[in-house]
Amino acid sequence: MAPTPQILTAERILEATEEVLRRHGPAKATVVDVARALGVSHGSVYRHFRTKAALREAVTKRWLDRTSESLSAIVAEDRDPEARLRDWFSALFAAKRRKAGDDPELFATYMVLTDENGDAVGEHIADLVGQLRRIVEAGVAAGTFTADDPGTTARALFHASRRFHDPRYAPEWEQPGTEDDFQAVVDLLLRGLKA
Amino acid sequence: MAPTPQILTAERILEATEEVLRRHGPAKATVVDVARALGVSHGSVYRHFRTKAALREAVTKRWLDRTSESLSAIVAEDRDPEARLRDWFSALFAAKRRKAGDDPELFATYMVLTDENGDAVGEHIADLVGQLRRIVEAGVAAGTFTADDPGTTARALFHASRRFHDPRYAPEWEQPGTEDDFQAVVDLLLRGLKA
DNA sequence: CAGCTGACAGATATTGAAATCTGTCAGCTG
DNA sequence: CAGCTGACAGATTTCAATATCTGTCAGCTG
Structure with a gap:
């Protein structure tokens, strides 16, 4: 099978964001990091969350x-x-x-x-x-x-x-x-x- | 009369420190500022308080x-x-x-x-x-x-x-x-x- | 053609050199 | 000679140049 080519969902982004926050801490966790963890471009993340602040609020x-x-x-x-x-x-x-x-x-x-x-x-x-x-x-x-x-x-x-x-x-x-x-x-x- | 040539006391230093803190805020209040406010060199302040931290603790x-x-x-x-x-x-x-x-x-x-x-x-x-x-x-x-x-x-x-x-x-x-x-x-x- | 990409402008963060501050102390002064 | 000064070394802060990030969007792709 292909290496889990799952579609991008808000849920998956939130999980990846939690992981990035855990790894890098709140000061250095960037949207680019989240996108990289998901294997997508950071533009795709902005399709599901209007801003970085909105993404962090959802995680909170x-x-x-x-x-x-x-x-x-x-x-x-x-x-x-x-x-x-x-x-x-x-x-x-x-x-x-x-x-x-x-x-x-x-x-x-x-x-x-x-x-x-x-x-x-x-x-x-x-x-x-x-x-x-x-x-x-x-x-x-x-x-x-x-x-x-x-x-x-x-x-x-x-x-x-x-x-x-x-x-x-x-x-x-x-x-x-x-x-x-x-x-x-x-x-x-x-x-x-x-x- | 001469312009209040008072002797330097811990009490006077504490008052000057409060004034400096009020004026400059905690981040920018320096020992040099306190000495200047009192018209003495900063070395004299260290005669009454071992460190800047001790001075701030006394004010607190x-x-x-x-x-x-x-x-x-x-x-x-x-x-x-x-x-x-x-x-x-x-x-x-x-x-x-x-x-x-x-x-x-x-x-x-x-x-x-x-x-x-x-x-x-x-x-x-x-x-x-x-x-x-x-x-x-x-x-x-x-x-x-x-x-x-x-x-x-x-x-x-x-x-x-x-x-x-x-x-x-x-x-x-x-x-x-x-x-x-x-x-x-x-x-x-x-x-x-x-x- | 829905969803994604990546180049871009402006905002924010990082970095390292220069400036300032802390704490000490030998010597000055009244 | 008690109390103060001011030059100094090392630590910390500031500042400006540089790098990175955010958020947008025209266009690509499956």
Whole structure:
């Protein structure tokens, strides 16, 4: 058979772009590199993405969506909302900490991308806050949580836990005592939430 | 009288350095500039500060200490701990937001300095957490707060409110809804703290 | 003729030589 | 002679020339 003469698709370009970003880092990853990795001219890439910025934004969205999806399973479970909320926070923190620790360079690359794409990050945050709101609403319905406005409470929960999922704090996540600090914040927030 | 032939002191050097930083920004403020502002040679500055980094660290500490001092008055008051805690958070947030809003360039300058001087920032945070601990202890003593370990609880309060005092979030402080988000977080934390 | 190529203009990044700065210290000065 | 100066070496920054990249588009190709 011929050496995989696949047609060029947005999906394939995104995969190649991730690979190029992983290899060269955010500062040196060029559209020409992506085209070369795909064996096409860089003009072809511009047929699928209007600009380099649009291409990088699409990569960023894909990456953020992967995090959201892994957490949505916890939201969908049919369990005690308090336990789900604890698990959700733990899963979010563990996922972020693992990404930052396992491959610091790749994590730094995605930090640059998220800095560039405030809109995509805003959507991602709205998504996560929406997940929190669903858990809070379940708790209110079950009578275990008190919340005048679950949306406002969900935002408060998100903001109050930023120290443990905002990538800007990543360097502090491996310091001793961080796990205790995390538990103390979650405990305090859950106490405040109880009916 | 002669044109103020004052003797050279660490204090005068620090004042001149602040002025130079204000004028030229952190990237272009040199030791030579500071010496020129004082009418001395740059060698004299090195008599009082071993390195440029030490000079900048001293400026950073002075600046951070001013914030701590303005808050310590609230800690020392003889009032309901819950009200003091609310006022303390409000004062901290208001002070930070005012600094960031009134003179964004100077604020950016101090962001660079704090990035450079992690140790000074660490001490400052320990100082603020200590103030929180004193308020929590007062609340526990008065029977209005519950806290197994006031030190841990104070750390949790600090971390949970970072969205509203960590300068890295300054760009978000002027967005609409921020005041509501702040109140929601403080309300949630105080609910969690109540006996 | 849909999809791709590659040459091109303007924008951005790299590079290396020149300029400036940091930190030291022998000697000056009041 | 305590405190300051200013020349100096090595480190860092600046700047302008050069190279590379982005985004377009007329035309090629299967």
